[in-house]
Amino acid sequence: MGERANFLKGEVRKKFEAAAMSAIDAAMLVDAVVHLGIDHCFREEIATALRSVHEDEEGEFGSCDDLHTVAVRFLVLRQHGLWVSADVFDKFRDDKGSFSKSLLCSNPRGLLSLYNAAHMAVTPEEKVLDDAIAFARSHLVEAMIGELRSPMVEQVSRSFDIPLPRFSRRLESMHYIAEYGQEEEGHDAQILELARLEFELVRSLHLRELREICR
DSSP states (O other): OHHHHHHHHHHHHHHHHOTTOOHHHHHHHHHHHHHTTOGGGGHHHHHHHHHHHHHTTTTHHHHOOOHHHHHHHHHHHHHTTOOOOGGGGGGGBOTTSOBOHHHHTTOHHHHHHHHHHGGGOOSTTOHHHHHHHHHHHHHHHHHHHTTOOTTHHHHHHHHHHSOGGGSOHHHHHHHHHHHHTTOTTOOOHHHHHHHHHHHHHHHHHHHHHHHHHHO
């Protein structure tokens, strides 16, 4: 199990080091390994990737109109102590400053990412994030009654109980390992396999330690 995990770590490092990786791909890769609880294996690679994501303010992300992508960038940067303005969400608001229903209501994945990202507010003055939470929550509630399917419905339910940035990392990774393979927009099989192996390795270590304590 350990040898296979080491091999997969090498393969994932290659993904981080790929010259052709865009800033958007880098943000998504960081989000996946953090969400799956294997970010401790790639601290240097994540730091390098986040620098390119952070510097791309006016590049790919500046022209990106996908709510999920913009929200993921905001979340991963703030999670790692890098400043990004809440103004990045202005493009999703109308002339009156309200979030646009026509643009966003048919995008539950984007709404969930917005809801979680908005809980990374650092000052009371970031009212746009309070508005984002209220807007996303109200429309996700409607989606749960209607068309929302698994695993999204479970993810929304957990976030309503405890938003992702405040949820237990270990517990969330356990849930997400089971859900990641069901993502509608695909998943990375090697990253998922590594997450499963790392989870089992840590669990085995904890069991051995518990047996030693109980002797």
